[in-house]
Amino acid sequence: xxxxxxxxxxxxxxxxxxxxxxxxxxxxxxxxxxxxxxxxxxxxxxxxxxxxxxxxxxxxxxxxxxxxxxxxxxxxxxxxxxxxxxxxxxxxxxxxxxxxxxxxxxxxxxxxxxxxxxxxxxxxxxxxxxxxxxxxxxxxxxxxxxxxxxxxxxxxxxxxxxxxxxxxxxxxxxxxxxxxxxxxxxxxxxxxxxxxxxxxxx
Numbered sequence: 642x643x644x645x646x647x648x649x650x651x652x653x654x655x656x657x658x659x660x661x662x663x664x665x666x667x668x669x670x671x672x673x674x675x676x677x678x679x680x681x682x683x684x685x686x687x688x689x690x691x692x693x694x695x696x697x698x699x700x701x702x703x704x705x706x707x708x709x710x711x712x713x714x715x716x717x718x719x720x721x722x723x724x725x726x727x728x729x730x731x732x733x734x735x736x737x738x739x740x741x742x743x744x745x746x747x748x749x750x751x752x753x754x755x756x757x758x759x760x761x762x763x764x765x766x767x768x769x770x771x772x773x774x775x776x777x778x779x780x781x782x783x784x785x786x787x788x789x790x791x792x793x794x795x796x797x798x799x800x801x802x803x804x805x806x807x808x809x810x811x812x813x814x815x816x817x818x819x820x821x822x823x824x825x826x827x828x829x830x831x832x833x834x835x836x837x838x839x840x841x842x843x
Contacts, residue, residue, distance in 0.1 A: 682795075685709075700802075707832055714834050723842035726835045727773035730766050731781045733831050734759075740796045745815035752815060758822035759829070766831075769839050 685702055693701035713725045737759050742752040760767070774781050804811040818825055830836065 710832055710835055714838050719838075719841060722838040723769075723773050724777065726831075726839035727770040727842070729835050730770045730831050730839055731774075733829075734763065734767060734770070736792070736796070736799075737826075737829060740792050741800075741818070744793075744796045744800060745818070748812070748815055750815035750819070752818055754819040755822040755825065758826040762823070762826040763830075766836060766839055769842050773839070773842050 685705060686698065689696075689701035689705040690698060693704055696704065710729055713729075714722050716722075717725075738756050742756055745752045770781070800814050801811060804814045807814075807817070809817060831839075
């Protein structure tokens with residue numbers, strides 16, 4: 642498997658994470674509406690195309706999302722950074738345990754093996770994220786139905802990027818996630834500064 646494919650996946654979840662965080666600002670204490678998520682998705686896409694006109698749109702969105710994640714973590718105190726990190730992590734978690742499996746399910750592949758591996762590898766970050774959300778009175782699961790339809794195109798592009806980078810047929814990518822579940826689960830991480838901010842939360 643080519644490293645390029647894995648490298649793309651490392652930041653793909655951040656796209657969803659940024660959108661989820663922007664639509665679900667912890668201080669607003671409400672789950673995002675579908676319209677709010679669409680606005681954020683369109684804004685991220687427009688910013689990415691403007692700042693990186695010579696890059697493919699999907700690559701530009703990933704670069705811009707990663708930049709935004711780091712910029713957000715530079716603001717506020719440790720508590721604010723923990724909230725930001727929790728929002729970004731949950732977006733990546735949703736991408737890999739809900740959106741990606743739904744994509745593969747539509748193509749006749751049950752991604753349970755990969756999901757189990759991802760849950761196991763990222764259980765520490767998930768535990769911290771849930772504690773952060775609990776402190777501010779938000780159930781992150783409540784946002785899932787409202788954001789699901791908006792991320793179909795993100796997942797589809799992500800899988801195409803992975804197939805191209807790994808040099809495998811698109812219709813074989815879902816099986817590859819199960820066959821290489823632990824390796825991919827360990828490779829698909831949020832940026833290091835996001836993880837550190839999240840784990841620093843009590």
